[in-house]
Amino acid sequence: MSAVLQNSCEAQLTYLPLTEDDLPQVVEIEQSVYVFPWTFGNFRDSLYSGYNCTGVWCGQHLLGYTIIMPALEEAHLLNIAVDSAWQGQGIGSRVLTDLIERAKTTNCEVIYLEVRPSNIAALRLYERFNFKQLGLRRDYYPAVTGREDAFFLGLNIKTPLLIN
Numbered sequence: 001m002s003a004v005l006q007n008s009c010e011a012q013l014t015y016l017p018l019t020e021d022d023l024p025q026v027v028e029i030e031q032s033v034y035v036f037p038w039t040f041g042n043f044r045d046s047l048y049s050g051y052n053c054t055g056v057w058c059g060q061h062l063l064g065y066t067i068i069m070p071a072l073e074e075a076h077l078l079n080i081a082v083d084s085a086w087q088g089q090g091i092g093s094r095v096l097t098d099l100i101e102r103a104k105t106t107n108c109e110v111i112y113l114e115v116r117p118s119n120i121a122a123l124r125l126y127e128r129f130n131f132k133q134l135g136l137r138r139d140y141y142p143a144v145t146g147r148e149d150a151f152f153l154g155l156n157i158k159t160p161l162l163i164n
Helices: 003-009 018-033 040-048 092-106 120-128
Strands: 014-017 052-058 061-071 074-082 109-113 133-144 147-156
Touching: 003 052, 014 092, 018 040, 018 074, 018 147, 040 061, 040 109, 061 092, 074 092, 092 109, 092 120, 109 120, 109 133, 120 147
Parallel strands: 074 109
Antiparallel strands: 014 052, 052 061, 061 074, 109 147, 133 147
């Protein structure tokens, strides 16, 4: 990603529902940022299941996405990713802020997610948004050697959003 494109996109992000036509770009990002990526089929199934699948765009460039499974007053963040070329520039924070603001306009009261303990950048991001650890899911994720636990986090969005 060129520096010119990055600079021109900072204030021009749009959040749009993903379509099946977007999935090749989604899978490309997914494969570039995760050791154990979701498959095309996982994303397609999420679309067909009616999950909230949102892309963050700058023009025709997909920068990242979220996959959220709504359930009554809860939302479960199943997947969030930012293209590696855009990481470290605040895009993840902006995507998470958008996700929370959209959830507030619905019946949602709590957002849940799992995260690898080894994913320090994600843990710091969620901490800044006041997600709290609610539990530990043992052997949740595949790992290079065996399995890795997951921290189960939650955020009550009925309280004001505070970012440290």
